[in-house]
Structures are given as C-alpha cells and as structure tokens.
Amino acid sequence: MARGERRRRPAPAEGQRTVERVSRGGPGRQGGGARGTAGGAALAVVVLALALALSGRWVLAWYRARRAVTLHSAPPALPPDSSGPAAAPDLFWGTYRPHVYFGMKTRSPKPLLTGLMWAQQGATPGTPRLRHTCEQGDGVGPYGWEFHDGLSFGRQHIQDGALWLTTEFVKRPGGQHGGDWSWRVTVEPQASGTSFLPLVSLFFYVVTDGQEVLRPEVETKGQLKFISGHTNELGDFRLTLLPPTSPGGAAPKYGSYNVFWSSNPGLPLLTDMVKSRLNSWFQHWPPGASPERYLGLPGSLKWEERGPSGHGQFLIQQVTLKVPFSVEFVFKSGSAQAGGNRALGQLTGSLLTQVLDSHVEAFRKRFEKTFQLKEKGLSPGEQVLGQVALSGLLGGIGYFYGQGLVLPDTGVEGSEQKEDPILFPPVPLFSGVPSRSFFPRGFLWDEGFHQLVVQRWDPFLTREAVGHWLGLLNADGWIGREQILGDEARARVPPEFLVQRAAHANPPTLLLPVWHMLEGGDPADLAFLRRAFPRLHAWFSWLHQSQAGPVPLSYRWRGRDPALPTLLNPKTLPSGLDDYPRASHPSATERHLDLRCWVALGARVLSQLAEQLGEAEAAAELSPLAASLEEQETLDKLHWAQELGVFADFGNHTKAVQLKPRPPQGQVRVVGQPQPRLQYVDALGYVSLFPFLLRLLDPSSPRLGPLLSLLADSRHLWSPFGLRSLAASSPFYNQRNSEHDPPYWRGAVWLNINYLALGALHYYGHLEGPHQAQAAKLHNELRANVVKNVWRQYEATGFLWEQYSDQDGRGMGCRPFQGWTSLILLIMAEDY
Numbered sequence: 001m002a003r004g005e006r007r008r009r010p011a012p013a014e015g016q017r018t019v020e021r022v023s024r025g026g027p028g029r030q031g032g033g034a035r036g037t038a039g040g041a042a043l044a045v046v047v048l049a050l051a052l053a054l055s056g057r058w059v060l061a062w063y064r065a066r067r068a069v070t071l072h073s074a075p076p077a078l079p080p081d082s083s084g085p086a087a088a089p090d091l092f093w094g095t096y097r098p099h100v101y102f103g104m105k106t107r108s109p110k111p112l113l114t115g116l117m118w119a120q121q122g123a124t125p126g127t128p129r130l131r132h133t134c135e136q137g138d139g140v141g142p143y144g145w146e147f148h149d150g151l152s153f154g155r156q157h158i159q160d161g162a163l164w165l166t167t168e169f170v171k172r173p174g175g176q177h178g179g180d181w182s183w184r185v186t187v188e189p190q191a192s193g194t195s196f197l198p199l200v201s202l203f204f205y206v207v208t209d210g211q212e213v214l215r216p217e218v219e220t221k222g223q224l225k226f227i228s229g230h231t232n233e234l235g236d237f238r239l240t241l242l243p244p245t246s247p248g249g250a251a252p253k254y255g256s257y258n259v260f261w262s263s264n265p266g267l268p269l270l271t272d273m274v275k276s277r278l279n280s281w282f283q284h285w286p287p288g289a290s291p292e293r294y295l296g297l298p299g300s301l302k303w304e305e306r307g308p309s310g311h312g313q314f315l316i317q318q319v320t321l322k323v324p325f326s327v328e329f330v331f332k333s334g335s336a337q338a339g340g341n342r343a344l345g346q347l348t349g350s351l352l353t354q355v356l357d358s359h360v361e362a363f364r365k366r367f368e369k370t371f372q373l374k375e376k377g378l379s380p381g382e383q384v385l386g387q388v389a390l391s392g393l394l395g396g397i398g399y400f401y402g403q404g405l406v407l408p409d410t411g412v413e414g415s416e417q418k419e420d421p422i423l424f425p426p427v428p429l430f431s432g433v434p435s436r437s438f439f440p441r442g443f444l445w446d447e448g449f450h451q452l453v454v455q456r457w458d459p460f461l462t463r464e465a466v467g468h469w470l471g472l473l474n475a476d477g478w479i480g481r482e483q484i485l486g487d488e489a490r491a492r493v494p495p496e497f498l499v500q501r502a503a504h505a506n507p508p509t510l511l512l513p514v515w516h517m518l519e520g521g522d523p524a525d526l527a528f529l530r531r532a533f534p535r536l537h538a539w540f541s542w543l544h545q546s547q548a549g550p551v552p553l554s555y556r557w558r559g560r561d562p563a564l565p566t567l568l569n570p571k572t573l574p575s576g577l578d579d580y581p582r583a584s585h586p587s588a589t590e591r592h593l594d595l596r597c598w599v600a601l602g603a604r605v606l607s608q609l610a611e612q613l614g615e616a617e618a619a620a621e622l623s624p625l626a627a628s629l630e631e632q633e634t635l636d637k638l639h640w641a642q643e644l645g646v647f648a649d650f651g652n653h654t655k656a657v658q659l660k661p662r663p664p665q666g667q668v669r670v671v672g673q674p675q676p677r678l679q680y681v682d683a684l685g686y687v688s689l690f691p692f693l694l695r696l697l698d699p700s701s702p703r704l705g706p707l708l709s710l711l712a713d714s715r716h717l718w719s720p721f722g723l724r725s726l727a728a729s730s731p732f733y734n735q736r737n738s739e740h741d742p743p744y745w746r747g748a749v750w751l752n753i754n755y756l757a758l759g760a761l762h763y764y765g766h767l768e769g770p771h772q773a774q775a776a777k778l779h780n781e782l783r784a785n786v787v788k789n790v791w792r793q794y795e796a797t798g799f800l801w802e803q804y805s806d807q808d809g810r811g812m813g814c815r816p817f818q819g820w821t822s823l824i825l826l827i828m829a830e831d832y
C-alpha cells in the first residue's frame with residue numbers, strides 16, 4: 001500500500017535526508033562552467049548564453065517548486081467553512097482522533113480535544129502502564145467499535161489484560177455550536193466470577209490548542225466541580241466528570257480524585273507528561289475497607305506553566321477505584337442547553353442508557369436495511385463481523401489539519417532527491433484511516449476503497465471525505481499519496497518518510513466511489529460531482545499526462561526505487577503494490593499494465609461524468625481518450641504477452657536475479673543468464689488481472705478465458721483463503737526483497753483486490769458471453785472462501801487484519817486494519 005514506513009528500517013533507497021533541511025529556496029546549484037580568461041567576444045557570448053541557460057533552469061525550477069505547493073485554483077468541491085459548527089453542526093464533534101483508544105475533537109484547525117487514558121494500579125512494579133494511543137505492541141486488544149454510526153453514537157470494547165473496558169459516546173444536537181455529548185466508560189474484570197478486583201485509574205482530559213479559554217471550577221477541598229470554557233466556535237460550554245457508579249449507572253461507588261492543569265506541552269507529549277507527574281503519595285481508602293496505595297497526579301488543582309513553547313491548556317482529571325464501575329463525562333453546550341436540551345433532561349445515568357439503547361436499535365435496523373446480510377442468509381456471527389467492519393471504519397474517520405512536506409517535480413527523474421522539501425500550505429483533511437494503530441492518517445488509494453463502504457451507509461460522509469481529498473490538489477493537479485498533517489500525525493512517522501514527491505502518482509481509487517455516485521444518481525451526489533468536476537478532471541489529466549509511457553497510450557509509474565545492489569527487485573511504491581515484481585532493471589522503456597488500466601478506468605468515469613453534467617468541452621476531450629484506452633487491440637499490442645499467455649508489464653527484464661550472501665555487505669543481488677533485455681515481465685499475479693479487475697474487457701474477449709483459468713488455478717492465484725497477490729508458481733513468490741524487507745505483495749491475500757475480483761466475476765457472471773457461467777461459479781466460490789476466512793480470523797483474534805496468509809489463512813501485517821479489509825461487508829452483501 002505504498003507505505004514505505006511499514007518496514008521499520010532506515011530507507012536506503014530514499015536517502016538519508018532529514019526534515020531539518022526544509023527550506024523554501026530554489027536549488028542554488030551553480031554550474032562550474034566558464035573560467036574567466038577574459039577577452040574574446042565569442043567567450044562572452046558563451047558565458048552569457050550559459051548564464052541565461054542556468055538562470056532559465058533556475059527560474060524553471062523555482063516555478064515548478066512554487067506550483068508544487070500552490071493549491072489548485074478551481075472552486076472548492078465543498079462550500080467554504082463546510083466543516084464548521086454552523087454548516088455541519090452534527091459532524092462538528094466526533095471521534096476524529098483514530099490513533100487514541102478513546103477521544104473526541106472538533107472539526108477545526110484549532111480544535112478542542114478530549115481524551116481518555118487509563119492504568120491498572122499495582123499490576124506492575126513502578127510506573128503503571130498508561131494506555132492512551134493505539135499501539136501495535138502494547139498488549140492491548142482486541143479492541144474496536146462494536147457500533148459506530150459515523151455521526152451520533154458509538155460503543156467500543158477494549159480488552160486490556162485482566163480488564164474489559166467499554167467506551168460509549170452519544171451526541172445530542174442543539175444550539176449553534178455542535179450540541180452536547182456524553183461519554184460512559186465502564187471497566188469490568190475480564191473474567192467473570194473472579195475474586196481479584198483490580199484498582200484502576202481513569203484519566204479524562206481536555207486540551208486546547210491556543211485560542212480557547214478553560215476555567216476549572218473548584219470546590220472547597222480543592223476538588224474540581226466542573227470545567228467551563230468558551231471558544232468562538234463552541235460558544236460557552238461546560239465539561240463535568242460525574243461521580244462513579246456501579247456498571248450502567250445505578251449505585252454510587254467510592255472514587256479517589258487527582259487533577260493536573262498546565263499549559264499544553266504539545267499533543268504528542270501528553271502521555272509522557274502524565275507519566276512524569278504520577279507519584280506514589282496517594283491512598284485509595286473507601287470507608288470500611290483497607291487503604292491501598294496508588295500512583296496519582298497532584299491532589300489539588302494548581303496551574304503549572306510549561307514554558308514558552310506551551311500553547312493552550314491541558315487539564316486532566318484522574319479518578320481511581322475498584323472495578324467494576326462506570327464513569328460518565330458530559331459536555332454541555334451553552335446554546336444547546338438554552339435551546340431546549342436542558343428541558344430534555346441531563347444525558348446521564350438511566351437516560352443515557354436509554355438513549356444509547358435506542359441508538360443501537362436504530363443502528364441494527366438501518367444496518368439490515370442497507371446491507372441485508374440476514375436476508376441473504378449470512379450467519380449471526382457473520383452479521384456481527386459486517387457490523388464491526390462498518391463501525392471500525394466509521395470510528396476510524398479522522399479530522400486532520402496541517403502542512404505536509406513536498407519534494408517538487410524537477411522534470412528530471414531521480415533528481416528530486418537532491419532538492420529540499422518545501423512546506424505545503426495548511427490544509428484540512430476529513431478521511432478514513434487504514435489502521436488506528438499503525439497507519440492512523442490519510443492514504444490516497446486506501447481512501448477510495450474506504451468510501452465504497454462508507455457511501456452505502458452515509459453518502460454525505462463520502463462527499464465530505466472526497467471533497468476534502470480534492471481540496472489537497474496542487475496547481476498541477478497532484479495529490480500526495482500519504483497525508484501526514486499536524487503534530488500528532490507527524491510524531492508517528494520517521495523523518496525520511498514525511499516527504500511526498502510531486503512527481504509520483506498513486507492509483508486514482510477515489511474514482512470508484514465517484515463511479516458509484518454517478519450510477520446511483522442521487523441528486524445530492526450529482527450536485528456534489530458538478531462542483532467537484534473541475535478538480536476531478538485536473539487530477540485525472542495530471543495522472544494521464546505525468547505518467548505517460550514510452551509509446552502512445554502506455555503508462556509508467558514514476559518513482560521506482562533505483563536499482564540498488566541490495567534489492568532483489570526495486571520497489572514501485574507509487575503503484576500501491578510496493579514490492580510486486582516489475583521489470584528487473586528500472587528504465588524509461590517500461591509500460592505498466594495496472595497503471596494503464598487505472599487511467600482507462602479514469603477516462604471512462606470522467607468522460608461519462610462530463611457527458612452527464614453537460615461539460616461538452618471536457619467530454620469532447622475525454623470520450624475519444626476513453627475509447628482508445630478501451631480498444632482491445634491496443635491493449636493487446638502493448639500488454640498481451642503471447643509467450644506467457646497473460647497480460648503483463650513490459651520492460652528491461654530478466655528472471656535470472658537472486659539475493660546471495662556476500663559478506664561483509666550481507667545479501668546482494670546477483671544477475672545471471674540470460675541478461676536483461678526488453679520483454680514482457682514474467683510476474684503472474686494481481687497486476688496480470690487488472691484489465692479484468694477493472695472490467696475493461698469485453699465479455700466476449702478471447703483474453704477472458706485464460707485470465708479466469710489463471711485465477712482459478714491453485715498452482716497460481718487461487719488459495720482456499722482468497723486470491724493470492726503473486727502466483728505460487730512465480731520465482732518471486734514469498735521472496736524477501738532484501739535482508740530487511742519481508743515479502744508484502746508477493747503471495748499474501750489482500751481484501752481490496754479480492755473485492756475488485758469478486759466485483760468483476762459478478763459483473764461477467766451477469767453478462768452474456770462464453771464465460772458467464774464460469775465467472776458466476778468462481779464468484780460464489782471465491783466469496784465463500786474469503787468470507788469464511790476473514791470471519792474465522794476475526795473469531796480467533798478479535799481483529800480485522802491488513803492481509804491474510806495464502807497458506808493457512810492467518811491474519812498478518814498490522815491490526816486492527818479496518819480500512820479496506822472492511823470491504824468484507826460489501827463482499828457479504830454482494831454489493832459491488
């Protein structure tokens with residue numbers, strides 16, 4: 001998935017540049033050139049010409065750099081301020097911090113953020129393990145949203161050793177500032193009937209990023225009553241931590257309180273700051289019980305200035321008590337309360353339970369109405385899987401704001417490595433994320449798949465997300481493939497991977513939900529597409545032009561790794577299929593099949609869109625392009641490898657490459673005989689299927705039969721757990737790319753491509769043609785295999801995974817991965 005940072009290692013191919021070198025200057029390279037023996041008109045002319053050429057090059061570089069970080073001038077796809085509380089009050093607050101176990105924030109460049117940390121006291125000697133941000137290796141899990149409707153409520157379960165936590169929230173609209181909300185956090189012992197009841201601290205915090213005012217209201221004993229505050233966007237508000245009760249809110253329970261208040265040290269530093277303030281002077285001593293020591297924050301409220309770097313405030317309340325219990329945390333908006341919410345009663349206790357229950361009920365009904373899993377005969381367990389897939393995806397939606405780093409396109413391949421990255425303008429992004437623990441930020445090609453699921457549930461959310469992504473378009477029509485916006489996002493990415501290259505593309509999957517909008521014909525979607533059209537068009541045109549291949553109607557991914565001696569096959573991160581084998585020797589003669597198919601799909605969608613919207617000029621340009629790209633003869637001429645019997649990439653290639661141990665360097669690539677030459681690339685796998693995956697073949701195409709046989713053959717792509725990314729018969733199958741680089745797209749089963757394959761089988765299974773029956777049969781078998789395995793792995797581990805082993809089906813890579821693996825829901829619903 002074009003995620004270089006997945007490999008936790010220094011990146012040899014990416015160079016060792018650091019972010020500190022960010023500067024805005026153009027490249028100050030000066031030629032050595034004419035040494036000055038003065039005299040002679042000819043020499044003067046030469047010098048002058050050289051100077052002009054140099055300055056011309058400099059001006060061009062400067063111009064390119066400016067354009068790389070200039071936002072596109074087309075009107076925005078979303079109305080201005082569309083994220084604000086006035087335009088979209090219902091979406092103003094949300095769980096838009098997917099990388100924390102539980103937290104909410106506002107859709108604002110300067111948000112108010114709230115969050116939860118917790119720790120089991122006395123479980124480990126010394127500092128307790130403080131839980132806050134989702135981590136792969138912290139031992140927490142499984143965890144994830146049981147319900148989340150993307151808008152108004154959610155319920156999440158988290159297993160943490162002996163503890164079982166449930167975090168719930170519900171929003172109540174009202175007023176002009178985004179309304180009210182309530183949280184309930186319930187902690188119970190993991191095993192029922194256990195006699196050991198651990199002592200647990202919950203930490204509820206609120207943090208501001210500058211403009212906001214927080215005023216803690218203190219009781220006589222220095223204890224916090226509530227926090228009141230005011231911001232322009234939120235108006236007046238009040239946050240209250242209610243006294244703990246037994247689970248669900250009946251009987252009161254005894255809790256010990258601590259509190260800490262300081263300037264905001266920076267969002268990535270919150271966990272460490274809390275850890276460093278915990279001390280052991282405290283006793284939890286409920287009446288009638290024996291005292292117990294615990295680690296706590298200071299006992300009473302005192303402002304602590306953190307020095308000049310602090311912007312805004314950080315206020316955190318700790319409540320410590322014995323499990324089981326519930327604690328509620330309530331946000332009341334002044335204008336919502338005055339506008340009628342007060343009369344509805346405080347959203348706590350039994351009323352909160354009631355409201356949550358009615359949301360769950362409504363969710364279940366709407367879920368079945370939308371996806372019809374029960375009606376289609378899926379088991380209760382599979383229905384739960386579908387509901388969890390949707391909820392995890394919606395609960396993973398984040399709101400980010402900040403500046404990315406860009407390496408401008410120099411026009412000369414590879415030379416951007418020598419440039420300095422420059423800052424992109426500050427931009428907001430509302431987007432799903434692939435993984436809350438490992439990839440908690442926006443990824444361009446993942447997002448197209450995410451929105452396929454989201455739009456079935458709530459098309460408004462998809463318009464918001466696609467509209468935000470199109471807002472990232474630069475003057476050339478480029479969108480960076482990984483969006484690392486804001487301090488929290490940046491803190492989680494190694495410096496060498498922060499930079500996005502303006503010459504590199506990524507599959508234009510956002511066109512998949514756009515296609516669905518176009519076919520659905522919802523008037524709100526069409527109105528959105530009308531506004532978005534100039535941006536979609538610019539984005540597509542950039543892709544089509546910038547990634548043009550060596551011959552007309554061929555395309556080539558820019559930005560393959562250079563041929564380093566340590567790499568078995570230089571990676572192609574822009575393609576999204578990172579280490580999928582390509583031509584062994586990267587060169588400008590390459591033609592990439594998957595890219596050509598993406599461009600063909602783009603031309604098809606864009607030309608249909610242009611026609612439907614009456615964009616005559618664009619239609620006149622796009623329709624002929626779409627037609628040429630769909631011509632079977634050209635596709636055959638450029639990509640049909642007669643000798644292999646499949647479609648393939650073309651380039652300077654030899655199969656005779658191997659990694660061999662060469663002390664002291666370690667493994668190095670050895671090229672044997674035959675030497676590389678221009679030919680089709682023998683790498684059977686997902687790439688070979690693309691004309692079929694994107695439904696570019698005519699049902700009567702003579703190529704369809706061979707592709708279906710390849711797909712259905714267990715020596716090649718078919719596994720009992722889904723289609724493998726690379727044929728088991730390939731010499732690259734499950735091969736490492738270097739000593740430090742395990743196989744990624746070299747055999748494992750990926751859900752996004754299996755979804756496309758199922759969609760295509762379903763499509764050809766419904767169209768008359770010589771392969772109709774075979775396609776329909778394969779669809780049913782593949783669907784059953786994929787569903788069975790994802791369900792089995794979920795049942796065993798409680799997670800959806802990044803990829804699945806083609807050998808035993810086990811979940812691999814990072815988890816939870818509720819990005820495109822959530823497509824399992826649409827697969828179950830047979831909704832393609």
Ligand SMILES: *[C@@H]1O[C@H](CO)[C@@H](O)[C@H](O)[C@H]1NC(C)=O
Binds near residue numbers: 678
């Ligand atoms: C293919 O690569 C080899 C090794 O880099 C090179 O010597 C040869 O000239 C290349 N062939 C073509 C046709 O580009």
